[in-house]
Amino acid sequence: MDEIDAIQQAAREEAASRLFSGPVDFLLSAPQLKFLPEPAVPEIAFCGRSNVGKSSLLNALTGRKAIARASVTPGRTQELNFFDVGRPEEEGALPLFRLVDMPGYGFAKAPIKVVDKWKALVNSYLRGRQVLSRTLVLVDSRHGLKDVDRAMMKMLDEAAVGYRIVLTKTDKIKASDLAVVTEKTAAEAKKHVAAHPEIHLTSAEKGMGIAALRAAVLADAMGEGWTQ
């Protein structure tokens, strides 16, 4: 990154940080597709295996401790939860965009029927939602990509939904191991047409990578294009 890039990046992060520290409000929780909000503003969805840290990352990005419910028990988030970001002053005005916390996949402990219901809800939303701008695919940095993640990435490729791969819980892994998993993940991302080539390294716990991801999410929500 040269000096001008670094200055531009700092300015983007500053703008994103200001926006995210402004109004962020829980809108609604949709247990079925028919309860989705009107598709009125861009949406950014968080997906990944159960317990990977989706709700915690949403909290970290918005600087709120518990706007999204996180838990040590996998299967905590069971519905599509919508959060409004950037609510204007005027009554009834639409927010700038929405973040969508989703149930995790690959969770074997809930009854199979329940897991199938979550899967159908998440997949139909991801495949069919017109206002979905981008998706974040979260991957535990200690485990790297698993087959369920690859299946999700393939589905997003086919649905032409652009996504960013976000490695989570980087505070729990040695720097040398993190470098290896990042490189492997980047090599796989290159083979997926809808994957952004950059791999985001984050810790919701320690704040690593959060400012940069905030700026990326804002750019995605505003429809700034990227290609491989």
Ligand SMILES: Nc1nc2c(ncn2[C@@H]2O[C@H](COP(=O)(O)OP(=O)(O)OP(=O)(O)O)[C@@H](O)[C@H]2O)c(=O)[nH]1
């Ligand atoms: N050390 C560390 N722990 C984390 C981090 N992010 C999440 N966790 C922990 O991981 C557990 C799961 O976090 P959640 O945010 O609930 O995960 P989720 O992906 O939303 O889980 P489901 O809703 O069940 O799919 C919680 O105990 C969090 O405190 C992180 O960056 N570092």
Ligand SMILES: [Mg+2]
């Ligand atoms: Mg959750």
